[in-house]
Amino acid sequence: MQNQKVNKTKMSNIFYSVLLLMFLQSCAQSQGENQKDNVAKKAQEETTAILAVTGFGVERTSIPLNELKDLYCKGEVYVLEKSQKRVSQIFGCKNTKILKDIQDFASLAKEKILLLDLENANPQFKALAIDSINFFQNPEKYNLYVLGEEKKKFEFQSKITKFTLTGTTAITRHMGRATSANGMDWLIANIVNEVKNSDFLHVSNEVSAKDNCEYVSGMRFCMKTEHLEVLNKLGVDIVELTGNHNLDHGKDPYTQTMQWYKNNKMQVFGGGLTPQEANKPLIINTKDGKKVAFVGFNESCPVRECAGKGGNNVGAAPYDSVKVAKTIKDLKNNKEISYVIVSVQFDEVDSYSPTKSQVRITKYLIDCGADFVYGSQAHQVQQVEFYKGKPIFHGLGNFLFDQIHRLGVRQGFFLHNYFYNGKIVQSIPVFTFTAIERRPALANSEEIKGIKKVIFLDKNLYQ
Template sequence: MATNSYLFVILANCTIKFIMKATSFTNSSLIHHRLYVYLLFFFSLGAFACQTSQGETKDKTNTDTSKTAQINKPVNEVATPLFVVTGYSRELANISQDSLSQLYCAGKVYVLAPAKAKADRFFKCTNGKTLPDLKAFAKLAKNALMVTDIDHLIAQYKALNVNGTSFFEAPTKYPLIDQSEGSTPFDYAKKVTKFTLTGVTAITRNTGLAADAKGPDFLIEKVKHHFQNSDLVHISNEVSFDPKCVYIKYDPRYKFCTKERDFKTLIDLNTDIVELTGNHNKDFGSTPYKLTYDWYKKNGMKTFGGGLNEQQANTPLIIDLKDGKKMAFIGYNQACPIGECAQGTTKSGANRYNREKARKLLQDLKQNKKIDIVFASVQFTEVDSYKPHSKQIKISYDLLNFGADVVYGSQAHQVQEIEFYKGKPLFHGLGNFLFDQIHRVGVRRGYFLHHYIYGGKVVQSVPVYTWISNERRPVIATKAQADAIKKLIFPDRLIYKW
């Protein structure tokens, strides 16, 4: 357009000059004739310039409109998994998508306010039964359902399967995904970390004799498949191996040891993290402890809650999660009843609990090191009860108040209650995982946990219930056995509060 206008101006000037000359040097009739011709030429050029300008303006308008459309184009969203949650004491474990849709649109289920827009879009209706925050659902969870999204999912509420599918077991088949046109699929493999946490492991006495008779593979044969797709596996091992170890049946004077051969079970369970808060790791002294500690390192297993000296025992284990967030583990022994704790620069063992020491460590992890999630473990003094003792509760609350995100007791041979404290999970005791006790029902019951971690928090903790069989090994609990455990560890007074 600029070039055409410039040419037009030049031609116009030339025309005017020519007319002026014609006026000066020609007779009247000739002047009138020539003036008519040049004026016609002048206006023709003007019309041409206007047409060109209008065409270019139209092209520019189209270009500007196209650019505006690109600017206003919606940002490429990421698909969001939605969940329907309830309380852990409920038998309900599955719901059909059709049933959920009807309930949602009829206002018979709650929806969390931050997830409402996506849920309304997914179910194609407006739900008016909105809860402002997760705390508001705590007292309702026993008898109600709530829809939320993965960004507002917490371990306190049990996520139901939908159409028989768990998002955490089969994310590509899970139906409740809010995915608008052109949105990016939710990348489960890069965003969700599966961490498996277990109870007491002590391969000794009769469990060791079972390994002598049938090999170490026999010990984990019935549970091994649950550990094959975990990203991280934790074992709280309470016994060191000794080259001179001999297994015997129960004897109150017997000190605990393991044969190195039987540590193959830790490898086969894909163990990544070994907790050293236990009471019996130094039953045979410092040499077996050091041999075992070196074995862990040689086999790529990281440790926490114990070490070769006091400082090392108190050093947290920090791990990078799949989404780039950071998770830390700290561990303690409450009482060190048989002198098993580390001291000074030369004595190895477990990390002795001290309230102020724990407070400072958690403060450093959260405020200075910016750790997203901290698991805190304590080997409490043992009690044969499904309920935790008062000192145990006090220490656990302290750790949660100091900044821990999950607290669990690693001491419990008898499974203990689960509690949610200010929205944080507190597992008072997971029971025996790999130990020989079968003399009463309480010590045969146990569970391990699949923690699913997303966005720097535990969004679900799924228990798998176990039973120590007559063959002195863990097996998956029957439905009746699992139901009995659930009734004991999920009391209403502890799970429907905030």
Template structure:
């Protein structure tokens, strides 16, 4: 039989062993938590960490802390049991269906002569999801401070929702034109297009004009749902249904939640930029046109109409003002000669004036074909992005199209990538393989001080 002193000695040894085990368990778990914290810090530093990865690491750390607490509880309960038999233990803590088109617009299927009186399948890669849908890569978006390092902008060419395009939508659904390119339209922070039609159920068709368009407001929800965030109205079809059609267009777009620029009730509204912001980076969009069928379409001090740029004075003033309001200035301009691969002298002159005034990106439309890129003073010009969703036209190169991505930082420095596509029956689709490479090669050959590689990256070139 053990003496009382021997029993106390044995109990002390047992408590000592428990304390050693407790210390060892806590030390190991603390080391695990520390290691996870180091991994997370390294990933945040090199830009490879993603928000969901950080969340997983936080969960693992919480689990480890929970295990520590459970181990401490177990030890406490064991010590408490000893204490109840006369032993003392130390406690440790440890987210119209059919509005019909009126007039002669159906003829646009086989051609679209210039209205400018002055100018005579499958993608190889999947673009990232738009922020808020599947997270955002830290290399393109959020930093530790919650401010984006870059904002992702994207652009396409002309979008028509009338004539034969409307017939196809009425037969196949209003989402028909976008079905094969949704990933490219939804991926950017802001997706912008040139809307080549008034949106109205009323209006008086323009006289002495070969192609007169009219689109139902029923088409707008699908346009927005497809990922289109902003539209330019400064073009030669916005007043096809007169001032009444213009006012309806703006009202229907506002109701659909699609910001628009380039037209208004007076010149102040027409030249006013749309201001958008993402992750602490602000972007101003200015809409302009140098294709105005008749002078009465030009916006004036007390006259509704379009923001025109035959004389660049008001355009330059609007760009300078926008540069004071936003980190990045985008100019979307309707200009040039239809079906011509190369920009004319007016396009080149105006583009340079816009950049000198403060524009960071100049995005052109109207020629119905792709024209090249130009690098000018560290900024980018896309002279024409061609047709995107449009009635059938000749020649075949009017079917060549694409989505232009621009990743821009707060200083307005942008990197460009063009995703080649081809439209069939007014439905653009990614152009992969040799056909895609051939289109990129042709686009590179008509660019100035710029080159497009096989992956679609647009690089400056001396």
């Protein structure tokens, strides 16, 4: 009898514990929903830009405001449901071509235009200039805003963070000799104005420095310590260390170069002085108070360049699918992290198309939760792809490297990415072409056309 009472008491306690747990979960869910609603409501109350977007690879770059208004009122452009009220407020008419989800526009983007507010933009769709003025390049003169309740201007400088991603850097061999002969300012003269105003400038530096480095031919790379100053002249903030050649001259140059980065207030990721440091994510703060995580890995460590492999304690972080999945999961579960960027130094291939391994791994990374994925290995520029609405830049090509022996390695681009409210809302490529004298230059119109033709494929951009 006494046992029955004890069991009954236990069952009662369990019952009330379950009820309490369900109540707490309900409160937490309700609180989370309320927070989302509050964020959405706040976005509706603040001044924002309205963007006219089209496909990432579309040639058109601008549309007159009068033409856009006419098309909207005739129902010949689309509008995102979340943005319809604000867009109609500007144009004074209604439009029935409403899309509930931005991804519904993917298959239409090559031919059509979608209107939405800045909060709902993403990198898959290119924002057109209005009357030849691009919001991301000249916000002061941009003229398509919806004023918030307080009628204040949109505070671009405090709300938008510009992060510039570049391709392969290795100032060595012919480029090193040319820099010694002509100077560091000469090396970057054609590109410095395009990157110096970034809030965060990234390079993937594949070589370590030493004072007695000699710029000789071959595949064993180093750079002169004095030439690290090129990174300061460019305004570099973030150095990626996933590359293959950072340990070509051993541990000491690597360690000394790491100290130089630290002394010059440059943050690193994808490599380190211990395996733990190499695998540690880099966290940066955007100007509007959000946190963005970077992690980077080397796919196969072909020249013993990885920390924790081949007897090395220093070097790049080796790729491992289980480790990477856990890293991304941990970052996504961290409520302070708004966005996760993942880089992989894949095995090099002389092709505009990614390898099967690249395709498999990049999509796996997004399936794991990555928001933005790119390959840091490519000396030859490679295709751009969007998977589940998220960008994959398979390879940006050379940024600062001496290769000119064929067309593919001379072509390249760097990428201006604009963060707003914890995510990238726009990615704008700037195309480059390595000159005969072994320094980068901005690509001309024909060179740009040639690059786009091989990396902007409809099957990758509009699905």
